[in-house]
Amino acid sequence: MRGHRQNYSNRRRIQEKPVKECVKYEHGFFRGEKCQFCEEDGEMIMSPRHVDKFGRIMAGILRHFPDRFDLEMTQQGWIDVGEFVDAIKQKRGGLGYLTIKHVKAVIETDPKGRYQFEDNRIRATYAHSIDLDLDLPTEGVPEHLYYACSEDDVEDYIENGLFPEDRMMVHLSGTRLNALEAGRHIIGKPVVLMLDVREAEKDGGKIMKAGTTVFVTKEVVGKHLKRLPNST
């Protein structure tokens, strides 16, 4: 089978915004030039270039290769944040200034909610290529979720279901638009499939909320999928 891949990594070079902290009025960390609450400039925590650089390393470690940095990961994907910071400082000279505060600021302001920071541990919530046993929330999953694919794959998916290919979970989107965004690598005009979440749950499917607009599950049964009409 081919084309199952749903790419959630930033393949295109995206211009990051700076990560800053509103120190004057204590509005917390933010991304961008000014605090959205008080319009103050705030203090620089990480420049756009370093947000990009550090973001790539963090995604790599938490999703794919903790062992390359000699880091231990639990079966739920957690890594000790202190050990994480030390490992990066040792192996990446340009990030020698890194502290737990930087990690916290980057995670808290992540626009896609791709990470969690809890009890001095951090983890990625989706896009892993490591086989984990993620315990993400199953409550509040919307009635419908979406998946973009190429015309060639539609029939196969509706007949045989969706399985993860290069990632360990199937990644679904909260809206049709998000699905198209996640499927932007698809060649030709993408088709959007819609999953009936309640039916899937009735049949024992476990669908978890992983990011702001991303949901993950081990597999999707074909009969719960429906093709949406093409539209522009």
Ligand SMILES: [Zn+2]
């Ligand atoms: Zn502020």
